Amino acid sequence: MHVLATAGHVDHGKSTLVRALTGQNPDRLAEERRRNMTIDLGFAWTTLDAGQKIAFVDVPGHADFVPNMLAGIGPVPAVLFVVAADEGWMPQSAEHLAALDALQVRHGLLVVTRSDLADPGPAGTQALAKMRTTSLRHVDRVAVSSTTGAGLEQLRHHLAELVRDLAPPDASGPVRLWVDRVFTVRGAGLVTTGTLPQGTVEVGDELVVAPRGIRVKVRGIQTLGTQTSTTRGVARVALNLRGLGRDDIRRGDALLTPRRFLDTTVCDVRLHHTGDARMPKTLMLHIGAATRAVHVRPLGTEAARLSFAPALPLHIGDRALLRDPGRHRIVTGVTVLDVQPPELRRRGAATLRARQLATLSGTQAEAQELAHRRLVRRPLLEAMGVRVTSAPVAADWLADPGYWQEMAQRLTVLVSDHAAAQPYSDGLPLETARQMLGLPEPALVAALVELPLVLRQGRIVHQGEKLPEPLATAVRQVRDVLQRAPFRAPEAQDLAGLHLGAREIRRVVRAGLLLCLEEKVVLMPDAPQQALARLALLEQPFTVSEATRALDTTRRVSLPLLRHLDGQGLTLRLDDNRREVVRRRGG
Secondary structure, X not given: OEEEEXXXXXXXXXXXXXXXXXXXXXXXXXXXXXXXXXXXXXXXXXXXXXXXXEEXXXXXXXXXXHHHHHHHHOOOOEEEEEEEOOOOOOHHHHHHHHHHHHOOOOEEEEEEEOOOOOOHHHHHHHHHHHHOOOOOOOOEEEEOOOOOOOOHHHHHHHHHHHHHHOOOOOOOOOOEEEEEEEEEEOOOEEEEEXXXXXXXEEOOOEEEEEOOOEEEEEEEEEEOOXXXXXXXXXXXXXXXXXXXXXXHOOOOOEEEOOOOOEEEEEEEEEEOOOOOOOOOOEEEEEEOOEEXXXXXXXXXXXXXXXXXXXXXXXXXXXXEEEXXXXXXXXXXXXXXXXXXXXXXXXXXXXXXXXXXXXXXXXXXXXXXXXXXXXXXXXXXXXHOOOOOOOOOOEOOEEEOHHHHHHHHHHHHHHHHHHHHHOOOOOOEEHHHHHHHHOOOOHHHHHHHOOOOEEEEOOEEEEXXXXXXXXXXXXXXXHHHHHHHOOOOOOXXXXXXXXXXXXXXXXXXXXXXXXXXXXXXXXXXXOHHHHHHHHHOOOOOOEOHHHHHHHOOOOHHHHHHHHHHHHHOOOEEEOOOOOEEEOOOOOO
């Protein structure tokens, strides 16, 4: 299905044209029929000869009902812009065109109606001239008479070509249905209608009502007057909802896929057509079918911060417009750049923010958003409208590659500086590193630890760090002894004679040069593997005495070494205090 809106001055024949195309009267209110004027949104549909289904959102043209008009055109991708041949361009023609241009609606047709009452040429030429500098500059022109039927077949042909050029919507995208009508049906309950621009809705789906956050279930779906179990955008849909009262939802609310939109009361936007330097501080924001009074804080000449309440479910790249209701004019269109902007508290923050916003494209580009935010959780980025393809750096955290590399380099420097300032410490504590790097979670610091950095017992060390020369000399002497007799660990007095106290031994162990068991028993780092090879040659199970003889050492060394092997799961201690080597599969 394809959905188009009408636009144009009051009484230029929009509803009559829709009725001529569809055979349905879009004016549903008795007051509309009595006054022969569209007041609220109307809907009708038809099927073209080529089989394309088209639904029309018929909007009011009178100046008093511009908010209703904006609710109708906001979610649709294309428009039938109507100008009467006998009246030509009129004030509401200009305001409707300004709204469409602000929303960057690029697809449509110019339809010159009432061509049986006047030559359609001058009105069409004048309208095309007005459109020449707008987003609708490339529309085709068709002259029709809804009374005589002249030009209707040509119009249907142009409609078929128009909808063929429309970009296919993303059926897998998140649902955001701006509600433009709410009513109750006897025996069915609450029904809402709207234009579904993308995504898929199925009976039984759970949706969220924004801004109230109420969760509802889809009980039934109707589209083009037909019940269905599923529908996908673009479509005009009526949803029968379970879990809502009549006062729980109204026009301008939105039905959303859970967790795929960010409800916000402040956003930064790019301004379009910013020639008016007298922009009021308070304007009306129109997006979809929603309207909010907003406070406008300029950020340079091309961007602004909008603050409003209640919240709106926004995505980066959303198009909206600002209107001055007091002066009955569209002030500017806007593109949403940031739906979770930083606070502006310090002097000069607004100027800096304006420079940052100038670098943003207003598109949902993952690389751009990661560069802008540097570090962000995946669910939050997806709720901003960004399709995520990159892998997280830790848990659900995503990082800009350049920023992440910078953090890794900074961590290396921090570990080296810490080792230089405290040469005998056990390393840089993980929490200290987190605070110094300004990261929100210790898991992010741990993810940055890569060789030559290693994480040991909550502290980060440099595996190949250089030892002070006196310490390096002492370690060489110990290692020389152990190379000749691997399990003849130096006595405590020998270590003291080499000035190897507790903190010096910790530093050497951290550097991976020695292994320290309980009670200052110092061995080579590969001593457990060498011991296991000798013990595997014994008759299993074996006693401590047998192990001590096999290792050519004393119980001062063999007991803590055996306990170390037990702890590593390499040997198993039996009830009678004997042990056996644990045989590994494939070993």
